[in-house]
Amino acid sequence: MKSQNTTSTTLPIINLSGYQQASKNQKQELSAKIGEACREFGFFYITGHGIEESLQTRLFSESSKFFDLPSKNKLKIDKKFSKANRGYEPLKDQTLEAGTPPDLKEGFYIGFDHSPEHPMVKANKFNFGQNQWPTELPNLKPVAIDYLKTMTSLCEELMSLIALSLNLPDDYFHDFCHDPLATLRLLHYPPQPVNPEENEKGCGAHTDFGGLTLLLQDENGGLQVWSHKTDDWIDAPPIKGSYVVNIGDMIARWTNDQYSSTLHRVINKSGNERYSIPFFFSGHLDHEVKCIPTCLPENEQPKYPPTTVEKHMIEMYQKTYGDK
Numbered sequence: 342m343k344s345q346n347t348t349s350t351t352l353p354i355i356n357l358s359g360y361q362q363a364s365k366n367q368k369q370e371l372s373a374k375i376g377e378a379c380r381e382f383g384f385f386y387i388t389g390h391g392i393e394e395s396l397q398t399r400l401f402s403e404s405s406k407f408f409d410l411p412s413k414n415k416l417k418i419d420k421k422f423s424k425a426n427r428g429y430e431p432l433k434d435q436t437l438e439a440g441t442p443p444d445l446k447e448g449f450y451i452g453f454d455h456s457p458e459h460p461m462v463k464a465n466k467f468n469f470g471q472n473q474w475p476t477e478l479p480n481l482k483p484v485a486i487d488y489l490k491t492m493t494s495l496c497e498e499l500m501s502l503i504a505l506s507l508n509l510p511d512d513y514f515h516d517f518c519h520d521p522l523a524t525l526r527l528l529h530y531p532p533q534p535v536n537p538e539e540n541e542k543g544c545g546a547h548t549d550f551g552g553l554t555l556l557l558q559d560e561n562g563g564l565q566v567w568s569h570k571t572d573d574w575i576d577a578p579p580i581k582g583s584y585v586v587n588i589g590d591m592i593a594r595w596t597n598d599q600y601s602s603t604l605h606r607v608i609n610k611s612g613n614e615r616y617s618i619p620f621f622f623s624g625h626l627d628h629e630v631k632c633i634p635t636c637l638p639e640n641e642q643p644k645y646p647p648t649t650v651e652k653h654m655i656e657m658y659q660k661t662y663g664d665k
């Protein structure tokens with residue numbers, strides 16, 4: 342692949358304003374724009390999504406307070422103590438791009454709190470369980486849980502627009518959306534070093550594992566998206582009040598790559614500390630993911646064998662975190 346520079350193509354911006362009250366026709370129009378963006382880039386921005394700015398600001402504020410804590414405090418809630426991969430992920434813990442140095446980012450994983458009696462916890466389902474919260478930041482939990490709930494509802498709506506865009510009934514992904522694995526990841530990227538190791542980056546080139554990712558990023562920029570059209574990296578700069586949405590591996594598998602789960606990476610060249618908050622909507626763990634028959638033209642074969650959400654998620658965590 343090419344250097345760390347980018348070309349100037351821009352990702353589409355889709356305004357969702359009023360989507361909840363939209364007529365059938367308006368929803369069809371919106372879904373057609375989403376479909377086009379998914380085919381061309383696998384990435385798009387959304388505005389008019391209805392998530393309150395004050396909620397986003399409070400979450401960013403808790404996030405920066407968390408990463409400012411002394412290392413020894415953060416390490417007390419290292420995700421290695423959690424059966425459900427919840428908690429602190431130290432700097433360089435993950436290598437998203439095989440064969441390159443580990444990612445220059447630290448993180449904090451949050452999901453819905455599931456009691457030990459929850460059937461999915463009893464069944465030892467992947468990433469279902471309890472969070473680990475920092476005792477120093479009592480406000481993080483209510484803000485993060487509020488955010489998780491709101492984002493989950495937004496993703497359900499987006500999945501129904503994706504269904505429409507594929508000429509499927511709008512409730513086609515209903516079962517996938519039921520009792521989903523939904524993960525919030527607070528991320529902190531130190532500035533890119535002046536003399537980085539070869540190929541060292543904030544976040545190595547990767548595709549996202551789940552259904553949809555909705556990314557909130559601060560004003561520093563640094564996200565780059567691979568364009569198969571121009572065969573080069575393009576910038577996905579922050580646009581105030583928007584989310585960057587991208588298609589994950591599940592949707593690529595359903596559509597036989599008609600909708601692209603696109604490579605992306607982060608290089609924090611801003612010289613500042615960068616903060617971002619991706620929300621990963623991965624769906625119901627038992628859901629089978631195999632090519633949707635109407636997404637397979639007569640002369641094509643499915644590119645991927647059938648899998649389940651859980652199987653794919655486990656494989657991808659093992660691949661990028663090794664045996665940790």
Ligand SMILES: O=C(O)CCC(=O)C(=O)O
Nearest residue numbers: 528544558564607617619
């Ligand atoms: O921080 C970002 O801008 C992107 C993070 C990302 O791609 C991920 O966590 O999967």
Ligand SMILES: [Fe+2]
Nearest residue numbers: 547548549605
């Ligand atoms: Fe990603």
